[in-house]
Amino acid sequence: MFKYLPPLNEHNLPYPDTIHPIVVHFVIAMVLFAVFCDVVGYFTKNPKLYEVSWWNLAFATVSIFISIIFGQIEAGLAEPYAASVSTLNAHTVLGWSLSGILAIVTAWRYVIRLQERPQLPIPYLVASVLLVGLVCVQSYLGSLLVWVYGLHSIPVVDAIRGGLS
Amino acid sequence: MNSDLLNQWSNLGANGLPYQIPIHPNLVHLTLGLFIVAISFDIVGALFPVEKAIFKFLAIPVTRSALFDVGWYNLLASAIITFFTVMAGLFEVSLAVPLADVTSAWGYHALETMIWHGVGGILILALIVGMTVWRGFQRYQWRKDMARQVQWSYLAAGLFVFALMFVQGTLGAHLGGEFGVHVTADQLLHLGGNPNQL
Numbered sequence: 001m002f003k004y005l006p007p008l009n010e011h012n013l014p015y016p017d018t019i020h021p022i023v024v025h026f027v028i029a030m031v032l033f034a035v036f037c038d039v040v041g042y043f044t045k046n047p048k049l050y051e052v053s054w055w056n057l058a059f060a061t062v063s064i065f066i067s068i069i070f071g072q073i074e075a076g077l078a079e080p081y082a083a084s085v086s087t088l089n090a091h092t093v094l095g096w097s098l099s100g101i102l103a104i105v106t107a108w109r110y111v112i113r114l115q116e117r118p119q120l121p122i123p124y125l126v127a128s129v130l131l132v133g134l135v136c137v138q139s140y141l142g143s144l145l146v147w148v149y150g151l152h153s154i155p156v157v158d159a160i161r162g163g164l165s
Numbered sequence: 166m167n168s169d170l171l172n173q174w175s176n177l178g179a180n181g182l183p184y185q186i187p188i189h190p191n192l193v194h195l196t197l198g199l200f201i202v203a204i205s206f207d208i209v210g211a212l213f214p215v216e217k218a219i220f221k222f223l224a225i226p227v228t229r230s231a232l233f234d235v236g237w238y239n240l241l242a243s244a245i246i247t248f249f250t251v252m253a254g255l256f257e258v259s260l261a262v263p264l265a266d267v268t269s270a271w272g273y274h275a276l277e278t279m280i281w282h283g284v285g286g287i288l289i290l291a292l293i294v295g296m297t298v299w300r301g302f303q304r305y306q307w308r309k310d311m312a313r314q315v316q317w318s319y320l321a322a323g324l325f326v327f328a329l330m331f332v333q334g335t336l337g338a339h340l341g342g343e344f345g346v347h348v349t350a351d352q353l354l355h356l357g358g359n360p361n362q363l
Contacts, residue, residue: 016270017338022197029198033242051231052238058225059202083361114226139194143186146341148363150350153342155264159354164361 012077012157020070021146024139026063030056031102031135035128042120050120054113061106064099071095074152081156081164084149091141098134105131179356180349181262187347189257192250193337197330199243200293204323207236207315233314237304244297251290258283263344264355271335275344282336289333292326 006014034056041049071092080088105127112124150156156164176183209216210232220227263275273281299319308314345351350360 011342017335017342022334025194025198026202028194030202032195033199033239036242037238048231048234049238051228052235055206055231055235056202056239081361083363110225139191140186143191147180147186147190147347148349149360150345150348153345153348153351154267155345155348155351155354156360159360164359 008077010154010157011152012079012160013074013152018070018074018152020067020074021142023063023067023070024142027060027067027098027102028135028139030060030063032132034060035132038120038125038128042125045119047118050113054109057102057106057109061102064102068095068099078145078151079160080149080151081160084145084151087141087144087149088151091138091145094134094138094141098138101131101134177260178349179352180347181260181352182257182347187253187257189250189253190337190341192246192253193334196243196247196250196293197334199239199246200330201327203236203239203243204320204327206232206239207323208320210236211313211315211317211320213313229312230314233304236315237300240293240297240300244293247290247293251286254286255283257347261340261346262352263340263346264351267344269339269343271339273336273339275340275346278336278339278344279346282333282340285329285333285336289326289329292329296322296326 008014009016011017034053037049037053037056041047041053075088075092078084078088105124108124108127112120145151146153178185180187210229213229213232258279261275261279263279265275268274269278271278296319299322300315303315303319308316340346341348345355349363353360353362
């Protein structure tokens with residue numbers, strides 16, 4: 001069966017470079033900017049910024065599921081060595097959790113938007129600030145996997161193929 | 166950088182930086198995410214008459230002007246943050262110690278890749294700022310009262326910048342993933358160490 005799968009390159013990937021770190025642009029940037037717009041919109045009472053926030057959040061929610069698909073493929077092909085396993089596990093668990101949390105926050109926002117309230121409720125703002133915190137932790141864990149543990153970088157893939165485990 | 170000069174940093178890690186993870190790649194998330202979504206929403210806004218039925222089917226209320234608001238505010242944010250992205254990038258490339266005996270998937274050596282990525286970064290910053298000024302004129306002057314706030318040529322320019330960003334991003338990926346720049350495990354392996362020490 002495996003002979004029908006595309007061959008893996010020196011990054012241990014069936015395509016040139018990792019895709020997950022690209023798709024996560026659209027989760028990290030959109031969640032951070034949405035909450036930034038909410039906070040500025042709250043204090044300046046600018047309803048335009050609430051709309052900008054909503055559309056960014058909706059975009060982030062679609063993107064996080066695409067990120068998870070590529071994240072799972074690339075985590076599966078990473079063959080992580082011992083020191084990196086716990087970070088990869090934490091990144092996986094928080095990633096799946098964030099998909100649920102982000103979808104709930106976006107659904108909440110959808111309802112608030114339909115109600116056409118003049119101001120956002122404080123509990124919603126608190127939840128979205130917590131969401132930003134989780135996104136930052138998740139980005140940090142992902143940065144560790146790429147920049148400290150070097151998963152999918154050629155030297156590390158070479159070392160793993162040479163027996164590093 | 167000159168190795169004597171590098172030694173003057175007393176606390177550089179194995180990754181060649183005075184901190185654990187590079188800052189530039191994290192700011193890149195913001196630059197690219199904000200720019201690509203800005204242009205995408207302007208495209209959705211420009212094609213709005215075609216998509217009305219889809220939004221209705223999804224039960225999502227939508228106004229055309231709100232789509233253009235996303236196009237404008239996201240672009241403005243991208244322009245501001247990208248100054249920091251470029252600054253962090255130039256600082257971190259000045260501390261880069263690439264694996265010298267490597268040729269990238271595009272056939273370049275480390276120095277060529279670093280130079281093209283550096284020049285590309287400044288070029289893209291200039292293009293983002295230029296497009297923000299252009300977008301501002303369309304929004305507040307030339308097309309203030311028009312239903313379609315952006316020119317087709319502006320959207321085409323945006324797609325051209327996407328292509329440049331793809332090239333730039335791939336060069337950046339080569340710096341980390343192939344030349345091991347600021348990747349702790351790659352530098353440890355190069356020194357004969359075991360990344361399980363991390």
